Amino acid sequence: xxxxxxxxxxxxxxxxxxxxxxxxxxxxxxxxxxxxxxxxxxxxxxxxxxxxxxxxxxxxxxxxxxxxxxxxxxxxxxxxxxxxxxxxxxxxxxxxxxxxxxxxxxxxxxxxxxxxxxxxxxxxxxxxxxxxxxxxxxxxxxxxxxxxxxxxxxxxxxxxxxxxxxxxxxxxxxxxxxxxx
Numbered sequence: 001x002x003x004x005x006x007x008x009x010x011x012x013x014x015x016x017x018x019x020x021x022x023x024x025x026x027x028x029x030x031x032x033x034x035x036x037x038x039x040x041x042x043x044x045x046x047x048x049x050x051x052x053x054x055x056x057x058x059x060x061x062x063x064x065x066x067x068x069x070x071x072x073x074x075x076x077x078x079x080x081x082x083x084x085x086x087x088x089x090x091x092x093x094x095x096x097x098x099x100x101x102x103x104x105x106x107x108x109x110x111x112x113x114x115x116x117x118x119x120x121x122x123x124x125x126x127x128x129x130x131x132x133x134x135x136x137x138x139x140x141x142x143x144x145x146x147x148x149x150x151x152x153x154x155x156x157x158x159x160x161x162x163x164x165x166x167x168x169x170x171x172x173x174x175x176x177x178x179x180x181x
Contacts, residue, residue, distance in 0.1 A: 015145075018042065018055045021071040025054030025084035026148050034145045036158070037101030039113035041074070041120045041136070042144055044098040045081060045129065046151035047090035053148030056081040060112065061119035074119045082127075097124050098153050099134040100144045113137065 018024050018035045026033075033055045035042050046053030058077035070076040086092065102117035117136040124131050133153065135142065141158040 018057045020059050023056035023081045027052040027088050029149045036143050038103050038105045038141045041101040041116040044146045045095050047094045049094050050089045051149045052088040052090050054081050055146050061115040078123050095129045096132045097129050102136045103138050
């Protein structure tokens with residue numbers, strides 16, 4: 001993945017978090033979208049020529065569409081993201097996608113991640129939107145940062161354990177230092 005470390009250190013950039021059931025589309029070059037994924041999938045789609053892009057984050061591959069929580073489902077998330085990009089000037093024939101997430105998480109999540117991965121790749125194939133990069137499956141959570149107008153993405157696998165923080169470390173953080181993960 002492309003390294004965004006230098007880019008995101010720019011104080012003029014606006015970092016926006018896309019959480020479960022949300023999407024965001026923009027043509028603003030100052031916006032960086034980010035999300036944290038387990039079994040969920042995030043689709044990052046851009047039109048590099050129009051300079052617009054966006055991200056969605058869905059929980060489940062599909063539902064019956066009869067409830068008020070449609071934003072949880074992949075089909076809804078894909079449709080609203082693509083429609084928002086088209087309204088910003090994207091052309092469907094130029095869209096490019098990147099997929100992230102779909103891990104098999106321990107516990108009650110079972111095979112949700114697998115189903116989400118299958119849904120997302122099949123959806124893009126059906127809609128003839130090229131999948132130019134992906135990191136799907138496995139058993140680890142992911143943090144994704146995405147620059148919509150360029151299509152650049154950064155992926156970080158989340159550690160399975162948390163570091164131990166000593167009292168001296170707590171004091172340093174209280175003095176204004178920030179640890180980035």
